[in-house]
Amino acid sequence: MATRARGRETRQAILESAFGLLLAQGYHGTSMRQVARTAGVSPAAIYNHFKSKEALFVELLRERVPHRALIQALQDVRGDSTEERLHNAMQRMRAAMADQFDNLRLMFIELLEFQGRHVGFLSSEIVPQALAYVFELQRGEPRLRALSPTLILRAIGGIFMSYAISMAFFRDVPGFHDDQQQLHALTDILLYGLLGQAEREAPDGTPAT
Numbered sequence: 001m002a003t004r005a006r007g008r009e010t011r012q013a014i015l016e017s018a019f020g021l022l023l024a025q026g027y028h029g030t031s032m033r034q035v036a037r038t039a040g041v042s043p044a045a046i047y048n049h050f051k052s053k054e055a056l057f058v059e060l061l062r063e064r065v066p067h068r069a070l071i072q073a074l075q076d077v078r079g080d081s082t083e084e085r086l087h088n089a090m091q092r093m094r095a096a097m098a099d100q101f102d103n104l105r106l107m108f109i110e111l112l113e114f115q116g117r118h119v120g121f122l123s124s125e126i127v128p129q130a131l132a133y134v135f136e137l138q139r140g141e142p143r144l145r146a147l148s149p150t151l152i153l154r155a156i157g158g159i160f161m162s163y164a165i166s167m168a169f170f171r172d173v174p175g176f177h178d179d180q181q182q183l184h185a186l187t188d189i190l191l192y193g194l195l196g197q198a199e200r201e202a203p204d205g206t207p208a209t
Helices: 001-023 032-039 053-064 067-075 083-097 101-114 120-136 149-169 180-192
Strands: none
Touching: 001 032, 001 053, 001 083, 001 101, 032 053, 053 101, 067 120, 083 120, 083 149, 083 180, 101 149, 120 149, 149 180
């Protein structure tokens, strides 16, 4: 039992060491020798847990992908109307993302240095759960355009991730700070477009006030 516990502790130390170095230096700028030194283990010890540097990176990606926290947020959405449910979803995802910005940076390493080749598990593990939220949003809502659930999911995800990326990388740029009202406005753009109040319709099809 003690040996097994030490093995788990060593594995976790390697993961934490690799995570910090990857964020600071990128994948190609990080060596296994650096990971070992920071984790306080020998380079050979790493290979007892991970067969390669790429395998270590993929394990980190699987453990830390921020999308799981966002899926959990969608499962807790409340609201009596499409507008309320979508605004509530965005605000819940905003709260879930608060401690996920470093994990989002890890996703960018995957996209920039691997061209996204390791994220296939997102489509099989996470997308179906996200689509469940879209199906619920579409149910009994005649005002929604007849678009595929996947396209609606891409629109929601695109709006939210644009907000999350600005928080992760541009929060010190004027106009890009973390502002609940800005996310509310972005959600309104998703709901109503850029044409303004006059284009909105109430549930019975009459112009909204």
